[in-house]
Amino acid sequence: MFGAINGPQFFNLSNLQFIVFSSVMLSFLVMAEGICLLSGNFDLSVGQAAGFAGMFNAMLLTSWAPWMPWYLGVATILFVGAVIGATNGFLIAYMDLNPFLVTLGTFFILQYATLEISLNPISGLADAYLALGGDTVAGVPIAIFLLVVAAVLLHVLLRHTRFGSNVYSVGGDPEASSRVGISTTRTVFLVFVLSGMLSAFSGLLYTGFLYSATPGMADGALFMAFAGAVIGGASLSGGRGSIVNMIGGALLIGVFDAGLVQTGLSGNQVNIFFGVLVIVAIIINRYREQKRDDLLTPS
Numbered sequence: 044m045f046g047a048i049n050g051p052q053f054f055n056l057s058n059l060q061f062i063v064f065s066s067v068m069l070s071f072l073v074m075a076e077g078i079c080l081l082s083g084n085f086d087l088s089v090g091q092a093a094g095f096a097g098m099f100n101a102m103l104l105t106s107w108a109p110w111m112p113w114y115l116g117v118a119t120i121l122f123v124g125a126v127i128g129a130t131n132g133f134l135i136a137y138m139d140l141n142p143f144l145v146t147l148g149t150f151f152i153l154q155y156a157t158l159e160i161s162l163n164p165i166s167g168l169a170d171a172y173l174a175l176g177g178d179t180v181a182g183v184p185i186a187i188f189l190l191v192v193a194a195v196l197l198h199v200l201l202r203h204t205r206f207g208s209n210v211y212s213v214g215g216d217p218e219a220s221s222r223v224g225i226s227t228t229r230t231v232f233l234v235f236v237l238s239g240m241l242s243a244f245s246g247l248l249y250t251g252f253l254y255s256a257t258p259g260m261a262d263g264a265l266f267m268a269f270a271g272a273v274i275g276g277a278s279l280s281g282g283r284g285s286i287v288n289m290i291g292g293a294l295l296i297g298v299f300d301a302g303l304v305q306t307g308l309s310g311n312q313v314n315i316f317f318g319v320l321v322i323v324a325i326i327i328n329r330y331r332e333q334k335r336d337d338l339l340t341p342s
Contacts, residue, residue, distance in 0.1 A: 058301075060183075066297030067186040068093070068176075068252060071245035072261070072268035073275065073293040074197055074286055075238040079142075080272055081201070082234045083214040083281025084135065087146040088127070089242045090264035091153035096123045097246030098157050101165040101256030104172065113172035120243050127153070128239020132232035150265075157258050166255040176251020186248050190290070193241075197286050210234060215282025263314070266321050271296050273324040278332060296320070 072089045079086045100120040104111055111119070127149070134145045176186050201207035209230045212220040217227045249260045275292025277284035299320070303313045 062297045062301045063187060063294060064184045065252070065301075066294050067184070067190045068245045068248045068261070069264060069267055069271060069296065070190050070290050070293040071193065071241050071248065072264050073271040073289050074193070075241035075245070076265075076268045077272040077275070077277050077284060077286060077289040078197070078201070078210065078234055078241075079238050080277040080279065081214050081281060081284050082210050082231055083217060084142045084231060084234070085146070085269070086131065086235065086238050086242075087143065087265060088131065088149040088153060089238065089245075089268055090261040091150050091157070092124060092127045092239055092242035093246035093249060093261040093264065094259070095153040095157045095160075095246070096120050096127070096243035097250045097256045097260060098160045098165065098258060099123055100247070101168060101250060102160050104169070105165055105167050113169040116169075116172050117175070117247065120247050121240050124239040124241070124243025124246075125236050126239070127243070128236040129232070131239065132235030135235065136228040136231035160258075162258060164253075164255040164257040168250065168255070172247075173251040173254055176248035177254055178251075186251070189248070193244075194286060194290055201286060206230070206233065211282050213281075214278075267296050267317060268293075270317065270321045270324045273328050274320075276331075277328075279325070279328050280332060283335075 072093060075089045075092075076086060097120070100116055100123065103119060104113070104116045131142075131146055131149055134140045135142045174185060175189065178185055180188065201210060209220070209225050212223075212225055213227045213230045220230075221227050245264075246256075246261065250256045253260060271292035272284070272289045273279065273292070274295060275284070275289030277289055296317075299316070300313070303316060308316075
């Protein structure tokens with residue numbers, strides 16, 4: 044909408060492809076946040092997990108273990124994300140701590156741990172490692188192929204496996220889930236592990252997209268990830284939502300972002316808009332939940 048006002052070139056194929064390409068990293072964070080919302084929880088650390096994992100791995104591959112091949116680097120960054128998620132999951136699921144406070148603490152730990160790794164961008168990474176987030180195949184960015192594969196796998200996991208059924212059940216009613224034999228602690232723990240891995244993979248793609256790892260490469264992404272998940276239909280009360288629709292929410296935010304940039308707004312003005320968008324997303328969620336409850340409540 045904003046881009047169309049500023050010029051018809053906004054809707055040409057190459058521009059739309061770039062919008063999708065630049066939204067891939069956010070889409071992985073939306074999936075990370077979305078699966079937590081489906082389980083009745085949320086994760087404030089997804090953006091910082093992406094930034095920390097990207098910086099940690101870049102330092103590992105260039106300074107700490109430069110002999111490591113790029114494919115082991117990919118495995119390592121997923122492992123780092125899994126450790127972050129497992130830490131959150133253990134504290135929330137097994138120690139019964141508040142997810143808001145736990146992930147807020149993780150947010151700050153990862154934010155400043157990232158700065159401790161390096162205050163400067165880290166470059167000199169292997170071309171094959173950077174290719175996942177920056178190169179193309181037949182004119183289509185590899186990152187888009189990876190997003191499609193990840194979305195399909197996560198959709199199948201959530202809709203066609205026992206684990207996915209447990210996630211929706213625990214998000215909808217954890218007490219009833221426990222009574223029918225579902226391990227709510229194990230389910231929530233695994234949800235956060237998966238969230239951490241998706242966030243870390245986003246950090247890998249950010250690194251390829253920027254051709255280097257930078258300390259602030261995912262700063263502020265949390266709020267857009269949250270908005271994308273909610274706009275895409277994730278319920279704040281848990282148990283409802285579709286990963287495919289959430290990715291649609293991420294792409295919508297990408298369109299808004301590109302359109303706002305083309306209007307010439309400053310970075311502060313764009314961030315104000317996205318702050319308003321988060322509030323609007325919460326209001327939409329509230330209205331949607333009320334309408335659903337009205338339909339399900341006998342008259």
